[in-house]
Amino acid sequence: MEAVNAELSRIHVLDPAVAGRIAAGEVIERPASIVKELIENALDAGATAIAIEIRNGGLDLVRVSDDGAGIVREDVATAFERFATSKLATVEDLSAIRTLGFRGEALAAIAAVSRVEMVTRARSEVEGTRIVVQEGRSVLSPAASPVGCSVTVTELFANAPARRKFLKSPLREAELCRATVVRYALAYPRIAFRLRVDDRETLVAPPASLIERTAICLGRDIVNEMIPVTWEAADLKVHGLISRPSLGRSDRQAQFFYVNGRPIRSGLLAVALERPYAGRLPLGRHPVGIVFIEISPTAVDVNVHPTKAEVRFMHERSAYWAVAQAVEGALHPFPRQETVDTLRWPFADFATAPYVPLREVGTGYNALSELRAVGQLHQSYILAQSPEGLTIIDPHAAHEAILFERLLRGEPGQEISPPYLLLLTTSEAEAVGDHLDVFRELGIEVEPFGPETLVVRSLPAPLMHVPLADLVTALAQEIQRHSAAQAGDLRETLAMRAACLAAIKAGDILSFDQMQKLVDEIAAYWSPGVCPHGRPAFITLSMDELDRRFLRR
Ligand SMILES: Nc1ncnc2c1ncn2[C@@H]1O[C@H](COP(=O)(O)OP(=O)(O)OP(=O)(O)O)[C@@H](O)[C@H]1O
Ligand SMILES: [Mg+2]
Numbered sequence: 311m312e313a314v315n316a317e318l319s320r321i322h323v324l325d326p327a328v329a330g331r332i333a334a335g336e337v338i339e340r341p342a343s344i345v346k347e348l349i350e351n352a353l354d355a356g357a358t359a360i361a362i363e364i365r366n367g368g369l370d371l372v373r374v375s376d377d378g379a380g381i382v383r384e385d386v387a388t389a390f391e392r393f394a395t396s397k398l399a400t401v402e403d404l405s406a407i408r409t410l411g412f413r414g415e416a417l418a419a420i421a422a423v424s425r426v427e428m429v430t431r432a433r434s435e436v437e438g439t440r441i442v443v444q445e446g447r448s449v450l451s452p453a454a455s456p457v458g459c460s461v462t463v464t465e466l467f468a469n470a471p472a473r474r475k476f477l478k479s480p481l482r483e484a485e486l487c488r489a490t491v492v493r494y495a496l497a498y499p500r501i502a503f504r505l506r507v508d509d510r511e512t513l514v515a516p517p518a519s520l521i522e523r524t525a526i527c528l529g530r531d532i533v534n535e536m537i538p539v540t541w542e543a544a545d546l547k548v549h550g551l552i553s554r555p556s557l558g559r560s561d562r563q564a565q566f567f568y569v570n571g572r573p574i575r576s577g578l579l580a581v582a583l584e585r586p587y588a589g590r591l592p593l594g595r596h597p598v599g600i601v602f603i604e605i606s607p608t609a610v611d612v613n614v615h616p617t618k619a620e621v622r623f624m625h626e627r628s629a630y631w632a633v634a635q636a637v638e639g640a641l642h643p644f645p646r647q648e649t650v651d652t653l654r655w656p657f658a659d660f661a662t663a664p665y666v667p668l669r670e671v672g673t674g675y676n677a678l679s680e681l682r683a684v685g686q687l688h689q690s691y692i693l694a695q696s697p698e699g700l701t702i703i704d705p706h707a708a709h710e711a712i713l714f715e716r717l718l719r720g721e722p723g724q725e726i727s728p729p730y731l732l733l734l735t736t737s738e739a740e741a742v743g744d745h746l747d748v749f750r751e752l753g754i755e756v757e758p759f760g761p762e763t764l765v766v767r768s769l770p771a772p773l774m775h776v777p778l779a780d781l782v783t784a785l786a787q788e789i790q791r792h793s794a795a796q797a798g799d800l801r802e803t804l805a806m807r808a809a810c811l812a813a814i815k816a817g818d819i820l821s822f823d824q825m826q827k828l829v830d831e832i833a834a835y836w837s838p839g840v841c842p843h844g845r846p847a848f849i850t851l852s853m854d855e856l857d858r859r860f861l862r863r
Pocket of ligand 2: 350351411416417
């Protein structure tokens with residue numbers, strides 16, 4: 311027994327086959343993950359037609375064939391190695407990714423948990439290549455092949471029976487595969503998609519417009535209820551289709567978001583889409599939406615999620631704001647039925663604020679750290695001297711963004727003693743009780759204490775001054791509104807709500823100390839080189855600009 315333990319405690323690099331299986335665990339969870347990765351590869355290869363075939367929910371077979379560029383024989387085996395990619399070479403490339411793939415991991419991950427056969431030919435070749443990869447071994451041979459690539463995956467999880475157990479029924483897995491195909495088919499209407507499930511053609515989508523493609527993927531009855539959205543600023547474009555308020559669904563399954571052609575999941579974008587429907591769509595109903603956001607690739611980080619399902623915007627609030635604006639504009643002809651509860655929206659002031667293109671907000675981190683507050687204008691804007699000239703700060707927006715950032719980063723809770731007992735409605739107390747972990751991540755230690763009572767034991771520093779009952783009630787109500795959201799989204803939503811409550815209010819008169827503190831916090835909490843998200847929290851007038859206005863030059 312001792313000998314075994316001694317062995318275990320030695321540090322060693324994992325056998326690649328083992329390491330591959332661990333990493334693959336993140337990327338390849340189920341047949342639909344394979345469908346996703348192979349479709350992405352086909353799209354990256356410039357395919358104009360992609361055919362997908364699955365059998366027995368993908369457990370027996372997943373095949374994706376494309377007419378893209380193909381792979382030359384010398385490169386075929388390399389494509390299956392980890393971190394083997396043709397799509398980027400340098401660290402700088404990582405900050406401006408235009409392809410769907412970039413990690414060089416997908417084929418290796420798929421091959422680690424199945425048997426993969428690829429038949430491919432590049433246009434420059436007269437003869438194609440077949441490769442069979444299984445359990446770390448590969449066999450290469452010549453083969454007849456059209457230009458393009460066809461990948462067949464069988465024996466999925468044969469070497470990982472535990473993983474097979476986590477799969478749902480073949481019927482459900484087939485549905486998930488179809489949903490994956492639809493997600494890409496909607497984003498690339500000009501590319502033909504075909505899906506066969508157990509020898510039945512379940513989706514045949516020839517090249518088409520977005521509307522026609524939507525009709526094929528989601529149904530004609532839905533398309534008749536859709537209206538276009540478009541919205542454009544210098545550095546951000548939003549377009550797509552959204553449902554009229556006459557069409558509401560009980561879930562968010564038919565909401566699709568894409569950033570530069572990459573499907574993403576985002577609770578906050580869902581909020582941005584849904585918020586303009588408030589008062590137009592009954593509560594609990596969700597709109598249908600296919601929303602494309604185009605933004606410079608340098609302004610999004612796509613390398614933040616193991617399956618590339620989420621992205622991080624450099625100017626997060628700007629993207630949300632743009633989507634909300636686009637939707638609001640499209641819904642304009644549909645009157646609101648009831649007054650809108652503006653509190654529902656964490657950034658209630660967005661809708662009335664003018665959009666200012668991001669690039670006009672030029673002040674970076676370093677300049678900010680040398681800000682000196684000089685006064686407050688009309689109980690509102692803070693004026694500060696900065697190295698370039700004059701910086702004008704919106705205290706509420708700036709403070710809210712700082713608090714949001716702090717809460718999301720995770721602030722330690724500070725003990726409240728004695729603990730605070732709080733009486734809520736039963737449903738509010740339940741809402742909080744169901745998400746104690748999310749509260750904990752935000753630094754709020756709270757426990758149920760009977761059906762209608764909660765005991766609050768600690769709060770993070772930024773929330774200490776907010777009346778506790780208001781805070782917890784507001785968060786409980788926020789949870790009830792977002793009951794469908796997942797934990798990650800919920801944490802952001804709650805952080806936003808809390809930040810909004812705790813932030814300096816518009817109209818608050820600030821002392822010099824408070825102003826300087828805020829200005830210092832801007833420097834401390836915003837990521838270097840990145841200006842605040844979205845609606846600018848500050849703008850800078852340079853000395854040059856002032857000199858020009860005073861005709862000094
Ligand atoms: N269908 C295809 N047609 C042409 N080349 C392909 C195809 N599939 C894969 N390749 C080539 O094989 C390489 C490895 O593919 P793989 O999916 O493993 O990595 P990737 O797409 O570069 O990155 P990611 O892991 O993010 O998907 C690709 O970079 C590409 O050069
Ligand atoms: Mg790939």
